[in-house]
Amino acid sequence: MSDAVDAIIGQWAKERPDVVEDLWPVQLFGRIQRLARVVDKSARAAAAAHGVEHGEFDVLTTLQRSGPPYTLTAGAFLKASMVTSGAITNRIDKMEAKGLVERVRDGDDRRTIKIRLTEHGHEVTRAAFADHLANYAQLLADVDRDLVDKTAEGLRQVLETLGDTTIK
Amino acid sequence: MSDAVDAIIGQWAKERPDVVEDLWPVQLFGRIQRLARVVDKSARAAAAAHGVEHGEFDVLTTLQRSGPPYTLTAGAFLKASMVTSGAITNRIDKMEAKGLVERVRDGDDRRTIKIRLTEHGHEVTRAAFADHLANYAQLLADVDRDLVDKTAEGLRQVLETLGDTTIK
C-alpha cells in the first residue's frame, strides 16, 4: 500500500529520476510533516473547545507538569516552547486577560517575571488536558499499539542524534 | 538515554501519576511535533536562501514534479498543500510578482485558473530543491540509515491508518 509521500516520491521518480537516490530523507521528513499537520489541527480543535489557543495550552500544561507552586519564569517557556520571545509575551498577555495565569514580579531578580497558574487556570488545564489525551487516543485508536511504540522509539533516536535531548 | 519527550513524560509521572497510562500517544506525537519544528525551521532557512518562503517552495516543487507542462490549477494546490484557499491565493500573488509563476485562464472552464511555472521559476526550483535535499541529508548525516527507513515505514503505516493515503 502507499501513502501520500509515496505518491510524491513516485512523481519525482518520473520527472527527476536523477535525484531519486537523494529522496530517502523525504520518506521520513515528509511523513513527519504531514502527521504534524494532522495532529496539530486536531489538537488545536481540542484546545479551542476549552477556549484556549494551541500555544496557550502549551503554556498551561508546561506550568501544570512543573508541579507546585505552578510557577515558571517567562524565560523558562522560551526554552521549552521552540518559539520566540514575542510569542511568549503575547501568549501570557492574553492568558492573563483570561484569568488563566498571573504575572508575579520576583523579589530576588527584578528582571524575571514569574508566571503563576491561577485556580481558574488549573481547572481549565485539567479539563483541556483530559480532552487532549482522549483526542490523542482517538487518533491512534485503529493503530497497532506495538507499531506506535516502535515508531516512537525510532523517532527518539533521531531526536537524540539531532541533539534534542532536553526540555532546555 | 532520554530525550525531551521522555523528560516531559517524567514530569507528568510525578505531578499526575493518574494519567501516566494515557501518555503513550505523547511518545509518538510529541516527537513528531518536535521533529517537525526542527525540520521546518531548517527547510525554511534553505528556501529563504533562494528568496522563497516555505509555502512558496512547496508550490514550486508541486509544479515541478507534476511534469510538463508544469501547470496546475489553484484547486490542485489546495488539495495537495493542507492549507486554506486564502493562503494559496496569497502565495500565488507573491510568486507571480516575483516572476516565479504566471496565472493563465483556462479556455474550457473560465472559473479555473492555471498556475504555470515560468522559466525563472524552473531555475529557482532546481537550485532550491538541490539545496533542500542537501539540507535534509545533512540533518540525517549522523543517523543510521536503517533506522531512518524503519521509522519512516512505521510512520507510513500510521498515516495510512489515519487515512492520509493520497496527495488528494
Add this chain to the structure above:
DNA sequence: CTTGATAATCTCAACGTTGAGATAAAAGCA
C-alpha cells in the same frame, strides 16, 4: 562606585495563515 557587558522581558511592524463571505462561472433540472 562607576562603567561595560550580560541577561530577561517587552515592543512593534511585517508576515503568512485562517476562515467566513463574496464573486463569478458552470452544471443540473424543470
Add this chain to the structure above:
DNA sequence: TGCTTTTATCTCAACGTTGAGATTATCAAG
C-alpha cells in the same frame, strides 16, 4: 430558456508568530 445548486477562486479582517530593537535590571572588573 430560466432557476437553483455546485464549483473555483478571490477578498479581507483578525490572529499568532517572527525578529530586530528597546528597556530595565543584574553582574563583573577595575
